[in-house]
Amino acid sequence: xxxxxDLQLDRDRYRPGDSVAGTxxxxxxxxxxxxxxxxxxxxxxxxxxxxxxxxxTGHLHKGDLETGASFCFELALPPDALPxxxxxxxxxxxxxxxxxxxxxxDSHELRRIEVD
Amino acid sequence: xxxxxxxxxxxxxxRASGTLSLDGLRxxxxxxxxxxxxxxxxxxxxxxxxxVVVTEPDRxxxxxxxxxxxxxYDEEVxxxxxxxxxxxxxKAVEHEAWQPLPSVAGEHSVRLAVPANAPFSYEGSCLSFQxxxxxxxxxxxKLDARASQEISVRP
Numbered sequence: 001x002x003x004x005x006d007l008q009l010d011r012d013r014y015r016p017g018d019s020v021a022g023t024x025x026x027x028x029x030x031x032x033x034x035x036x037x038x039x040x041x042x043x044x045x046x047x048x049x050x051x052x053x054x055x056x057t058g059h060l061h062k063g064d065l066e067t068g069a070s071f072c073f074e075l076a077l078p079p080d081a082l083p084x085x086x087x088x089x090x091x092x093x094x095x096x097x098x099x100x101x102x103x104x105x106d107s108h109e110l111r112r113i114e115v116d
Numbered sequence: 117x118x119x120x121x122x123x124x125x126x127x128x129x130x131r132a133s134g135t136l137s138l139d140g141l142r143x144x145x146x147x148x149x150x151x152x153x154x155x156x157x158x159x160x161x162x163x164x165x166x167x168v169v170v171t172e173p174d175r176x177x178x179x180x181x182x183x184x185x186x187x188x189y190d191e192e193v194x195x196x197x198x199x200x201x202x203x204x205x206x207k208a209v210e211h212e213a214w215q216p217l218p219s220v221a222g223e224h225s226v227r228l229a230v231p232a233n234a235p236f237s238y239e240g241s242c243l244s245f246q247x248x249x250x251x252x253x254x255x256x257x258k259l260d261a262r263a264s265q266e267i268s269v270r271p
Contacts, residue, residue, distance in 0.1 A: 045189045045190055047190065089206075091243075
Protein backbone atom coordinates (compact mmCIF):
# COMPACT_ATOMS: atom_id res chain seq x y z
CA UNK A 1 0.00 0.00 0.00
CA UNK A 2 1.28 3.48 -0.89
CA UNK A 3 1.55 6.05 1.87
CA UNK A 4 -0.58 9.20 1.91
CA UNK A 5 0.36 12.56 3.34
CA ASP A 6 -1.00 15.82 4.74
CA LEU A 7 1.16 18.90 4.41
CA GLN A 8 0.97 21.72 6.95
CA LEU A 9 2.72 25.02 6.18
CA ASP A 10 3.63 27.92 8.42
CA ARG A 11 1.88 30.41 6.09
CA ASP A 12 0.29 30.92 2.67
CA ARG A 13 2.33 33.72 1.04
CA TYR A 14 6.08 34.13 0.72
CA ARG A 15 8.65 36.63 -0.54
CA PRO A 16 11.98 35.88 -2.26
CA GLY A 17 14.53 34.72 0.32
CA ASP A 18 11.87 33.55 2.79
CA SER A 19 12.04 30.16 4.46
CA VAL A 20 9.23 27.75 3.66
CA ALA A 21 8.73 25.69 6.79
CA GLY A 22 6.19 22.98 7.40
CA THR A 23 5.36 19.49 8.58
CA UNK A 24 4.62 16.33 6.60
CA UNK A 25 2.08 14.14 8.40
CA UNK A 26 1.76 10.52 7.34
CA UNK A 27 -2.02 10.04 7.03
CA UNK A 28 -1.72 6.45 5.83
CA UNK A 29 1.49 4.52 6.29
CA UNK A 30 2.98 2.28 3.64
CA UNK A 31 6.03 0.95 1.87
CA UNK A 32 8.65 3.54 1.05
CA UNK A 33 12.37 3.70 0.37
CA UNK A 34 12.74 7.36 1.35
CA UNK A 35 10.85 10.59 1.92
CA UNK A 36 11.88 14.06 0.79
CA UNK A 37 10.31 17.46 0.06
CA UNK A 38 11.21 19.42 -3.06
CA UNK A 39 10.46 23.06 -3.75
CA UNK A 40 10.34 23.75 -7.47
CA UNK A 41 9.65 26.62 -9.86
CA UNK A 42 7.35 25.13 -12.47
CA UNK A 43 6.65 26.14 -16.05
CA UNK A 44 3.31 24.77 -17.22
CA UNK A 45 1.36 24.97 -20.47
CA UNK A 46 -1.75 23.01 -21.43
CA UNK A 47 0.40 20.12 -22.68
CA UNK A 48 3.80 20.42 -20.99
CA UNK A 49 5.33 20.87 -17.57
CA UNK A 50 8.99 21.63 -16.84
CA UNK A 51 10.80 22.18 -13.54
CA UNK A 52 12.97 25.26 -14.01
CA UNK A 53 14.55 25.19 -10.53
CA UNK A 54 14.35 22.65 -7.74
CA UNK A 55 15.55 22.66 -4.13
CA UNK A 56 15.41 19.51 -1.99
CA THR A 57 15.46 18.76 1.73
CA GLY A 58 17.34 15.56 1.07
CA HIS A 59 16.06 12.46 2.82
CA LEU A 60 13.79 13.30 5.75
CA HIS A 61 13.33 9.59 6.42
CA LYS A 62 14.52 6.28 5.01
CA GLY A 63 12.38 3.14 5.00
CA ASP A 64 8.69 2.33 5.44
CA LEU A 65 6.39 5.03 6.81
CA GLU A 66 4.05 4.54 9.74
CA THR A 67 0.64 6.17 10.06
CA GLY A 68 0.81 9.17 12.37
CA ALA A 69 4.51 9.88 11.89
CA SER A 70 5.46 13.49 11.18
CA PHE A 71 8.52 15.17 9.71
CA CYS A 72 9.43 18.86 9.92
CA PHE A 73 11.24 20.56 7.06
CA GLU A 74 12.50 23.98 6.03
CA LEU A 75 13.54 25.14 2.59
CA ALA A 76 14.76 28.60 1.58
CA LEU A 77 13.41 30.38 -1.46
CA PRO A 78 16.26 31.90 -3.50
CA PRO A 79 16.79 35.65 -2.85
CA ASP A 80 16.07 36.26 -6.55
CA ALA A 81 13.06 33.91 -6.70
CA LEU A 82 10.69 34.88 -9.49
CA PRO A 83 7.03 35.38 -8.58
CA UNK A 84 4.08 33.28 -9.67
CA UNK A 85 2.36 34.47 -12.83
CA UNK A 86 -0.55 33.23 -14.92
CA UNK A 87 -1.03 33.97 -18.63
CA UNK A 88 -3.49 32.96 -21.33
CA UNK A 89 -1.59 29.78 -22.26
CA UNK A 90 0.50 28.90 -19.26
CA UNK A 91 1.71 29.66 -15.79
CA UNK A 92 4.85 29.93 -13.69
CA UNK A 93 4.57 28.98 -10.04
CA UNK A 94 6.31 27.59 -6.98
CA UNK A 95 5.24 24.17 -5.78
CA UNK A 96 6.10 21.87 -2.90
CA UNK A 97 6.33 18.19 -3.71
CA UNK A 98 6.29 15.68 -0.86
CA UNK A 99 7.79 12.66 -2.55
CA UNK A 100 7.93 9.10 -1.29
CA UNK A 101 10.37 7.05 -3.33
CA UNK A 102 8.86 3.63 -3.85
CA UNK A 103 9.29 0.55 -5.96
CA UNK A 104 7.22 1.30 -9.03
CA UNK A 105 5.26 4.51 -8.98
CA ASP A 106 6.28 7.10 -6.38
CA SER A 107 3.69 8.81 -4.15
CA HIS A 108 3.41 12.61 -4.23
CA GLU A 109 1.57 15.26 -2.29
CA LEU A 110 1.71 18.54 -4.23
CA ARG A 111 1.02 22.01 -2.84
CA ARG A 112 1.30 25.26 -4.74
CA ILE A 113 2.55 28.23 -2.73
CA GLU A 114 2.12 31.94 -3.49
CA VAL A 115 5.35 33.88 -4.03
CA ASP A 116 4.97 37.63 -4.68
CA UNK B 117 -8.86 47.24 -19.82
CA UNK B 118 -9.72 45.54 -23.12
CA UNK B 119 -8.58 41.97 -23.40
CA UNK B 120 -5.66 41.69 -25.81
CA UNK B 121 -6.42 40.18 -29.14
CA UNK B 122 -5.43 36.56 -29.01
CA UNK B 123 -3.86 35.15 -32.09
CA UNK B 124 -1.69 32.21 -32.68
CA UNK B 125 0.85 31.34 -35.27
CA UNK B 126 3.64 28.90 -35.56
CA UNK B 127 7.01 30.33 -34.74
CA UNK B 128 8.84 30.55 -38.01
CA UNK B 129 12.40 31.41 -38.74
CA UNK B 130 13.06 34.65 -40.60
CA ARG B 131 13.30 32.88 -43.92
CA ALA B 132 11.71 29.57 -44.73
CA SER B 133 11.78 28.14 -48.23
CA GLY B 134 13.00 31.48 -49.56
CA THR B 135 10.04 33.46 -48.23
CA LEU B 136 9.95 36.04 -45.47
CA SER B 137 7.77 35.51 -42.40
CA LEU B 138 4.97 38.02 -41.82
CA ASP B 139 7.02 39.69 -39.09
CA GLY B 140 9.95 39.91 -41.49
CA LEU B 141 7.76 41.53 -44.13
CA ARG B 142 6.39 44.05 -41.61
CA UNK B 143 9.94 45.01 -40.64
CA UNK B 144 10.90 45.38 -44.30
CA UNK B 145 7.98 47.77 -44.77
CA UNK B 146 9.15 49.88 -41.81
CA UNK B 147 11.62 51.99 -43.78
CA UNK B 148 11.39 55.47 -42.31
CA UNK B 149 10.19 54.22 -38.92
CA UNK B 150 12.48 53.51 -35.96
CA UNK B 151 12.11 52.83 -32.22
CA UNK B 152 14.76 53.90 -29.71
CA UNK B 153 14.73 53.00 -26.03
CA UNK B 154 17.68 54.37 -24.07
CA UNK B 155 17.02 52.39 -20.88
CA UNK B 156 15.48 49.10 -22.06
CA UNK B 157 14.88 47.74 -18.56
CA UNK B 158 11.79 48.40 -16.46
CA UNK B 159 9.93 46.86 -13.54
CA UNK B 160 6.30 45.81 -13.65
CA UNK B 161 4.07 48.70 -12.64
CA UNK B 162 6.50 51.30 -14.02
CA UNK B 163 6.58 53.31 -17.23
CA UNK B 164 9.16 53.12 -20.00
CA UNK B 165 10.10 56.04 -22.21
CA UNK B 166 10.73 55.52 -25.91
CA UNK B 167 11.44 57.64 -28.94
CA VAL B 168 9.76 56.90 -32.26
CA VAL B 169 11.66 58.39 -35.18
CA VAL B 170 9.58 58.98 -38.32
CA THR B 171 11.33 60.03 -41.50
CA GLU B 172 8.92 58.90 -44.20
CA PRO B 173 5.40 59.44 -42.81
CA ASP B 174 3.62 59.39 -46.18
CA ARG B 175 4.28 55.70 -46.82
CA UNK B 176 3.62 54.51 -43.27
CA UNK B 177 -0.12 55.16 -42.86
CA UNK B 178 -1.71 55.70 -39.46
CA UNK B 179 1.03 55.61 -36.80
CA UNK B 180 0.84 54.05 -33.33
CA UNK B 181 3.30 53.20 -30.58
CA UNK B 182 2.72 50.38 -28.17
CA UNK B 183 4.01 47.96 -25.63
CA UNK B 184 3.59 44.30 -26.54
CA UNK B 185 4.18 41.14 -24.51
CA UNK B 186 4.35 37.96 -26.58
CA UNK B 187 3.89 34.59 -24.95
CA UNK B 188 5.76 31.63 -26.48
CA TYR B 189 4.35 28.31 -25.35
CA ASP B 190 4.86 24.68 -26.28
CA GLU B 191 1.90 22.69 -27.47
CA GLU B 192 1.39 19.09 -28.50
CA VAL B 193 0.28 18.94 -32.10
CA UNK B 194 -1.25 15.92 -33.77
CA UNK B 195 -0.23 16.10 -37.39
CA UNK B 196 -1.52 12.90 -38.93
CA UNK B 197 -3.37 9.71 -38.25
CA UNK B 198 -0.31 7.54 -37.67
CA UNK B 199 2.50 9.96 -37.00
CA UNK B 200 1.60 10.62 -33.36
CA UNK B 201 2.19 13.95 -31.66
CA UNK B 202 4.97 16.45 -32.00
CA UNK B 203 6.03 19.38 -29.83
CA UNK B 204 5.60 22.80 -31.35
CA UNK B 205 6.22 26.31 -30.04
CA UNK B 206 3.33 28.70 -30.64
CA LYS B 207 3.04 32.37 -29.84
CA ALA B 208 0.25 34.69 -28.77
CA VAL B 209 -0.04 38.30 -27.71
CA GLU B 210 -0.45 38.31 -23.93
CA HIS B 211 -0.57 42.07 -23.48
CA GLU B 212 -0.72 45.02 -25.87
CA ALA B 213 -1.51 48.68 -25.35
CA TRP B 214 -1.28 51.26 -28.13
CA GLN B 215 -1.35 55.02 -28.39
CA PRO B 216 -1.69 57.11 -31.56
CA LEU B 217 1.21 59.13 -32.95
CA PRO B 218 1.05 62.15 -35.23
CA SER B 219 1.74 61.15 -38.84
CA VAL B 220 4.45 63.74 -39.33
CA ALA B 221 8.20 63.46 -39.68
CA GLY B 222 10.20 63.92 -36.48
CA GLU B 223 10.99 62.36 -33.12
CA HIS B 224 7.96 61.46 -31.03
CA SER B 225 8.45 60.74 -27.35
CA VAL B 226 6.07 58.23 -25.74
CA ARG B 227 5.65 56.85 -22.24
CA LEU B 228 4.26 53.34 -21.99
CA ALA B 229 3.05 51.66 -18.80
CA VAL B 230 3.77 48.05 -17.86
CA PRO B 231 0.84 46.63 -15.84
CA ALA B 232 1.82 45.52 -12.34
CA ASN B 233 0.25 42.07 -12.77
CA ALA B 234 1.53 41.35 -16.28
CA PRO B 235 4.12 38.63 -16.96
CA PHE B 236 7.78 39.61 -16.63
CA SER B 237 10.47 38.83 -19.21
CA TYR B 238 11.23 35.13 -18.97
CA GLU B 239 12.86 32.52 -21.18
CA GLY B 240 12.01 29.00 -20.17
CA SER B 241 11.87 25.52 -21.64
CA CYS B 242 8.19 25.39 -22.53
CA LEU B 243 6.99 28.91 -21.67
CA SER B 244 8.55 32.32 -22.36
CA PHE B 245 7.49 35.97 -22.27
CA GLN B 246 9.09 38.58 -24.52
CA UNK B 247 8.45 42.33 -24.29
CA UNK B 248 8.91 44.90 -27.06
CA UNK B 249 8.28 48.57 -27.66
CA UNK B 250 6.68 48.66 -31.10
CA UNK B 251 5.89 51.39 -33.60
CA UNK B 252 3.56 50.46 -36.40
CA UNK B 253 2.06 52.08 -39.44
CA UNK B 254 -1.45 50.85 -40.13
CA UNK B 255 -2.23 50.91 -43.79
CA UNK B 256 -5.69 50.24 -45.16
CA UNK B 257 -5.92 46.70 -46.58
CA LYS B 258 -2.15 46.34 -46.53
CA LEU B 259 0.31 44.73 -44.18
CA ASP B 260 1.34 46.99 -41.28
CA ALA B 261 4.82 48.45 -41.18
CA ARG B 262 6.48 47.47 -37.90
CA ALA B 263 9.63 48.59 -36.08
CA SER B 264 10.46 47.38 -32.59
CA GLN B 265 13.02 47.16 -29.81
CA GLU B 266 13.05 44.39 -27.25
CA ILE B 267 13.06 45.44 -23.61
CA SER B 268 13.47 43.60 -20.33
CA VAL B 269 10.59 43.67 -17.84
CA ARG B 270 11.72 42.73 -14.35
CA PRO B 271 9.36 41.30 -11.70
